[in-house]
Amino acid sequence: xxxxxxxxxxxxxxxxxxxxxxxxxxxxxxxxxxxxxxxxxxxxxxxxxxxxxxxxxxxxxxxxxxxxxxxxxxxxxxxxxxxxxxxxxxxxxxxxxxxxxxxxxxxxxxxxxxxxxxxxxxxxxxxxxxxxxxxxxxxxxxxxxxxxxxxxxxxxxxxxxxxxxxxxxxxx
Ligand code: MN
Numbered sequence: 001x002x003x004x005x006x007x008x009x010x011x012x013x014x015x016x017x018x019x020x021x022x023x024x025x026x027x028x029x030x031x032x033x034x035x036x037x038x039x040x041x042x043x044x045x046x047x048x049x050x051x052x053x054x055x056x057x058x059x060x061x062x063x064x065x066x067x068x069x070x071x072x073x074x075x076x077x078x079x080x081x082x083x084x085x086x087x088x089x090x091x092x093x094x095x096x097x098x099x100x101x102x103x104x105x106x107x108x109x110x111x112x113x114x115x116x117x118x119x120x121x122x123x124x125x126x127x128x129x130x131x132x133x134x135x136x137x138x139x140x141x142x143x144x145x146x147x148x149x150x151x152x153x154x155x156x157x158x159x160x161x162x163x164x165x166x167x168x169x170x171x172x
Pocket of ligand 1: 125126
């Protein structure tokens with residue numbers, strides 16, 4: 001092979017190789033917060049998230065219980081897409097500080113100890129803070145009794161809108 005053509009082929013191979021590395025997806029980073037239940041694996045549902053998140057299942061699907069609980073850890077700026085759950089969801093923040101919003105309401109700052117109640121069918125998102133990791137337990141009926149509807153990504157403008165502290169609701 002002509003030397004110039006060989007070098008060209010090597011350069012092309014390098015471009016393909018770097019592209020392949022990029023396509024391999026998010027890189028695992030260890031959370032600088034105590035995720036309490038463990039950081040788990042890179043979230044297999046990441047296509048419905050902007051940024052990188054991690055999933056640690058807490059309740060096996062083989063145990064017969066009718067609820068599901070998973071710990072989700074968000075890197076800074078990572079957030080879910082807008083979405084709803086047909087039978088709702090409760091988020092228990094266990095570490096760090098993040099953001100959450102229900103459609104039509106102000107963005108909320110959520111911290112360790114906060115309990116976020118998402119009623120059935122209500123559009124919302126949840127995620128890390130602009131500069132902070134956040135870890136929450138997502139508690140909801142098992143997937144066959146709680147269909148998610150995934151919508152659009154949360155834009156940077158939506159994500160960075162002025163936020164107010166979350167206030168836990170007092171159960172009636
Ligand atoms: Mn949700």
